Amino acid sequence: MASTGEVSQGEEDSEDEVQKKPEIPLYSMQALWDGKMSLKDFEVKGEEKLTLPHDVFEHDEALPVIDISALLGTDKKIRDENMAAMLDAAKTWGFFKIRNHGVPLEVVKKVESNVKNFFALPMEKKLMVKAINFAFGYVGGSPVSWRYKWWLEGLHMKVNYQAIRDMVNLVWSDDKDFAEEFISDLTSYFDTMRYLSRLIVECLTEGLSLPRDTYTKLETENAICNARVNHYPACPDPSKVFGIPGHTDPQMLSILYQDDVGGLQVLKDGKWIGIRPDDSTLVCNLGDTFQVITNGILHSAGHRVAVNATRSRYATIYFYGIDNVIPLCVPPQLVTKDRPLKYRPFTVHEYRAHCVEKQVPIDGVKFLEIQPQSNNPSTSQSKSPQ
Numbered sequence: 001m002a003s004t005g006e007v008s009q010g011e012e013d014s015e016d017e018v019q020k021k022p023e024i025p026l027y028s029m030q031a032l033w034d035g036k037m038s039l040k041d042f043e044v045k046g047e048e049k050l051t052l053p054h055d056v057f058e059h060d061e062a063l064p065v066i067d068i069s070a071l072l073g074t075d076k077k078i079r080d081e082n083m084a085a086m087l088d089a090a091k092t093w094g095f096f097k098i099r100n101h102g103v104p105l106e107v108v109k110k111v112e113s114n115v116k117n118f119f120a121l122p123m124e125k126k127l128m129v130k131a132i133n134f135a136f137g138y139v140g141g142s143p144v145s146w147r148y149k150w151w152l153e154g155l156h157m158k159v160n161y162q163a164i165r166d167m168v169n170l171v172w173s174d175d176k177d178f179a180e181e182f183i184s185d186l187t188s189y190f191d192t193m194r195y196l197s198r199l200i201v202e203c204l205t206e207g208l209s210l211p212r213d214t215y216t217k218l219e220t221e222n223a224i225c226n227a228r229v230n231h232y233p234a235c236p237d238p239s240k241v242f243g244i245p246g247h248t249d250p251q252m253l254s255i256l257y258q259d260d261v262g263g264l265q266v267l268k269d270g271k272w273i274g275i276r277p278d279d280s281t282l283v284c285n286l287g288d289t290f291q292v293i294t295n296g297i298l299h300s301a302g303h304r305v306a307v308n309a310t311r312s313r314y315a316t317i318y319f320y321g322i323d324n325v326i327p328l329c330v331p332p333q334l335v336t337k338d339r340p341l342k343y344r345p346f347t348v349h350e351y352r353a354h355c356v357e358k359q360v361p362i363d364g365v366k367f368l369e370i371q372p373q374s375n376n377p378s379t380s381q382s383k384s385p386q
Ligand SMILES: O=C(O)CCC(=O)C(=O)O
Pocket: 005, 008, 230, 244, 249, 256, 258, 263, 264, 303, 304, 305, 314, 315, 317
């Protein structure tokens, strides 16, 4: 994650953490809209300059497209081909597109349009559900204390039906019909995306020659699965500002639908590549958790969002995560002489706390790396978890 990604994924806080950090940050877009900040405050300084406009998609066609129906089908040859392509994409790109995924576009579009309706409300209404520390609710940008200021507002929704119900009923207390419709649309979206996420994670796990449920069985009640809709307003000077700067996502897997504007860019072999919007596919990317618990075999790729001068952009993203508190270890089958154990056991909660505190950018998992000990080459093996 960037100082971004980690917190930004809307992870839940334990009760005591919420009590320890009750301050609600001032978010960048809110500060802009209130006249407390200007565009100048959003300008990217230093190393990460925006070099690629939102509508350049050169090399996008190289991004693998996986046929999900083939993974479920009975034609072994086609299944094997798609499984291999997906595994290869997960190792090299950390990103791929999926088609024939079975998610009706209307289901995602309904969530997008309901949340658009939310963004159009007066600020006092949106602030009724302001997120305390990105966990859940309305986020009007990035905290102004951060180095990079994001040009976006977002609604973060955890996959917890009661929490969603409470939030929607609070905002639309005067429009029960709309509230009911919103809740029902979100429920269909969550159910479909959870099913799809599990399928993809299990197929990738099978591709690594592990039992298919090695990771999905860790989707306990403490698992962090959430969703959000991001809105990137048009920006008078898009060449100097990021919607979200380069970051990796913290969870296992993200599944994204972007509207037709363009702006999502992925880092591949040191180059940023714009991902062309396309209604026949969804975009998947692996998160840091998946990278660490596969001993770095799978790749959590850096990505970012460019804004533009004329059109608002919307993206709807589902984040699939596993248990937040159980120590997670690399399965011993993924540790070999040629690929010694790279990461120590960790909890998602610990990882998150680290990233929030340090505001580390793309390489958020570095602190989990086991340092090679030159005088004892077997050390890393002996630490390998059971
Ligand atoms: O807006 C997008 O296309 C990507 C958003 C993103 O990377 C995120 O919310 O973590």
